[in-house]
Amino acid sequence: xxxxxxxxxxxSGLGLATASRLAQEGVNISVVDVNEEAGxxxxxxxxxxxxxxxxxxxxxxxxxxxxxxxxxxxxxxxTIDYFFNNAGISGSxxxxxxxxxxxxxxxxxxxxxxxxxxxxxxxxxxxxxGGGAIVNTSSSAGVTGxxxxxTYSATKHAIVGxxxxxxxxxxxxGLRVNAIAPGPTETPMVKEFYEANPKMKENATSGxxxxxxxxxxxxxxxxxxxxxxxxxxxxxEVIRIDGGFTNTK
Ligand code: NAD
Numbered sequence: 001x002x003x004x005x006x007x008x009x010x011x012s013g014l015g016l017a018t019a020s021r022l023a024q025e026g027v028n029i030s031v032v033d034v035n036e037e038a039g040x041x042x043x044x045x046x047x048x049x050x051x052x053x054x055x056x057x058x059x060x061x062x063x064x065x066x067x068x069x070x071x072x073x074x075x076x077x078x079t080i081d082y083f084f085n086n087a088g089i090s091g092s093x094x095x096x097x098x099x100x101x102x103x104x105x106x107x108x109x110x111x112x113x114x115x116x117x118x119x120x121x122x123x124x125x126x127x128x129x130g131g132g133a134i135v136n137t138s139s140s141a142g143v144t145g146x147x148x149x150x151t152y153s154a155t156k157h158a159i160v161g162x163x164x165x166x167x168x169x170x171x172x173x174g175l176r177v178n179a180i181a182p183g184p185t186e187t188p189m190v191k192e193f194y195e196a197n198p199k200m201k202e203n204a205t206s207g208x209x210x211x212x213x214x215x216x217x218x219x220x221x222x223x224x225x226x227x228x229x230x231x232x233x234x235x236x237e238v239i240r241i242d243g244g245f246t247n248t249k
Contacts, residue, residue: 002051004077005227006030006069008060008118009087011038013187014137016045017216018084018223023049025228027082030073031055034087052077060087060114061106070121079129082227085118086137088155090189093197096150104151111155119162123175131174133227136163140183140242144249148200156181160238167236176235178226183242185214210243 005022009015010031019029023046031046031053033039039055046053056072058065073080088111091103115136126132141149142156163179170177184190184204190213194201205211222241225231240246 003027003081003228004030004073004079005082005084006032006073006080006122007084007086008032008058008069008114009137010084011035011042011055013189014182014185014216014219014223015084015086016042017220018086019046019053020049021217021220021224022082022227023051023053025224026051028052028077029054030069030077030080032058032060032069032087034059059110060118061109063113063117066114066117067121070125074125080122080125081132083118083122083126083132083134084137084223084227085115085122085134087114088137090193091149091152093148093193093200095148099151107151108155111152112158115155115159115162119166119177123166123170126175127170127173131176133176133231134166134178135223135226136177136179138163138179138181138238140181140240140246142179143181143238143240144246148197163238164236171235176231178231178234178236179238180219180222180226181238181240181242181246182219183208183214183240183245185216185219187216207248208243208245209248212243214241214243 011033031042043053043055056069058069138159139156141153166177
């Protein structure tokens with residue numbers, strides 16, 4: 001039987017690369033994103049790869065939208081085996097005291113509440129059906145302190161807390177929850193961020209021991225490993241994928 005995955009932020013970047021990689025394993029995908037046009041394109045691409053895929057439009061910061069993407073996925077596919085809890089935004093890159101309250105609220109609502117609501121509704125279905133695997137997207141800013149990203153970093157550290165504490169509560173019932181902590185990776189989000197802050201790209205690349213940014217495909221490989229049964233005994237881990245970046249901090 002084909003496995004079923006929900007991927008939030010599935011229309012772009014790490015989410016889309018992972019959807020495509022999981023499709024190579026024959027996994028059917030529910031693509032969740034706020035961007036309808038890109039979501040429809042992603043579904044077309046995945047169907048072209050030979051799997052079944054649906055798009056569910058959602059703003060993950062709204063709990064009703066999150067419940068809806070879970071319901072729509074179960075209606076269409078019957079269950080949820082894998083969840084890549086990944087949608088997120090980076091913020092403007094301003095120093096914290098130059099950041100307005102609206103930006104702080106928006107980052108927390110999408111990155112933290114969005115991730116919490118996702119785990120809340122998806123785990124409920126997984127546990128009812130005997131278990132499942134979740135990968136939450138943290139960041140190198142979720143495992144180290146970095147300037148210009150105070151709010152973002154706060155939300156990504158929180159992802160680590162969600163990951164470890166979910167394992168403490170539900171591993172015994174068949175849930176595996178891990179997190180990834182990517183360093184700067186060449187996705188549309190990062191390209192846009194570095195276009196607005198070119199100095200930061202230079203700083204980031206020179207600070208990475210491998211002297212290059214990561215690729216979405218490299219991250220997709222890790223997420224696929226963590227989600228599929230090959231990683232059966234890996235639980236509550238936060239795996240860095242950053243070319244050595246955070247090891248030198
Ligand atoms: P991206 O912008 O390419 O993709 C993010 C996707 O999320 C987009 O399709 C966007 O429409 C969607 N999205 C944004 N807000 C949403 C919302 N409220 N509801 C639903 N969907 C929403 O970015 P990416 O680089 O692939 O980022 C994916 C995740 O990886 C984010 O959580 C980001 O913080 C994290 N991350 C990225 C990097 C990196 O360098 N690219 C590094 C560490 C962590």
